[in-house]
Amino acid sequence: MRHTPHYILDDRDEVRRLVRENPWATIVSNVAERGIVASHYPVLLDEAASTGDEIVLVSHVGRPDEQLHRLGEGEVLVIVQGPHGYVSPSWYAPGDIVPTWNHVTAHLYGVPEILDDAENFRILCELTDHFERAMGEEARSLAIDEEYSRRVAQGTVGLRLRVTRVDARLKLSQNKSGEVVDRIIDQLEGDGPYAHAGLAREMRRVHDPRRS
Template sequence: MRHTPHYLLHDHDEIRRLVRENPWVTIVSHTADRGIVASHYAFLLDEAASTGDEIVLVGHVGRPDEQAHELGRHEVLLIVQGAHGYISPSWYAEGDIIPTWNHVTAHLYGTPEILTDEQNLKALAELTDHFEQHVVNPRGLHLDPEYSRRVALGTVGVRVRVTRFDARAKLSQNKAPEVVERIIDELEGDGPYNHPGLAREMRRHHDARDS
């Protein structure tokens, strides 16, 4: 990403929160056979392992993506995209005409560890349970263990221990407080570019900065 020091995100807790809230991840590999390969899968934060400065993600890919990405042979990039949206200059002070795009984004780097079949099955069960906990009649892999085990064989589980990251929270830090409030109001409103999630992210960031 473009080097913008005033938007840099260094806080490991904030990176962990971003992963928790945005589990749909883009995996990018620079491979020997295919060049650049990209795929999209759900990843969860390994809460037990992600303490202190450690950030560990667990997920899976469908076969044969593990071969396409050459998983386990080299470093991969995991892109985690948080709230983002268009910011109209009509929300700025008079005479300010340049629009922008606010966003929270993290690039996470690490070499994947391939899980065993049993570890992968456990990770898939936890992934399903993580999302099913919010529905009225949740379903899980435990309801049919043998069928779940067969289906799991079509996937490859991976654990990625993040060795470095490059993250940005570009949330109108260069604007005056009254302009920031107007942007948040517009994002919370009913206009064509409303985005309550981005408004919450902006308010959270600016409240923390001002406290």
């Protein structure tokens, strides 16, 4: 990402929060015979496998994506994208005409570990249960028909990524005055063409945590 020191996000807890709240990630690899390849899968934090300030992700890919990426042979990039949106200069002071795009983004690097079948199935169960919790009494589990679920799981490959490098940005109008920031938040919370309540919440977290 562009080197913008005043937007760098180096708080590991905030990066973990970004992953928790935005689990749909992009996995990017540079493969000799194909060049750059990308796939999209959900990721979870593996809290049990992490030590200290370490960030550990677990996920899976559908076959044959593990071959497409040559997983386990080299470093991959996992992109986690939080709320983002257009910021119109009409929300700025008179005479300011340059727009921007606010965003929260993390680039996470590491060499993935390929999981065995048993651990892959466990992770698939965790992924399903994690997202099904919101369904309440309607929630479904792979355990309902484990034999069938295990057959389906054979079409996937589980992976664990111990993040060795983080490059994250929190670009939320930190270079603007408080008055302008308030106007931007008001517009994002409104009903205009670029309204984005999630981006407004992120801006409140940065500029006035008491209001987030």
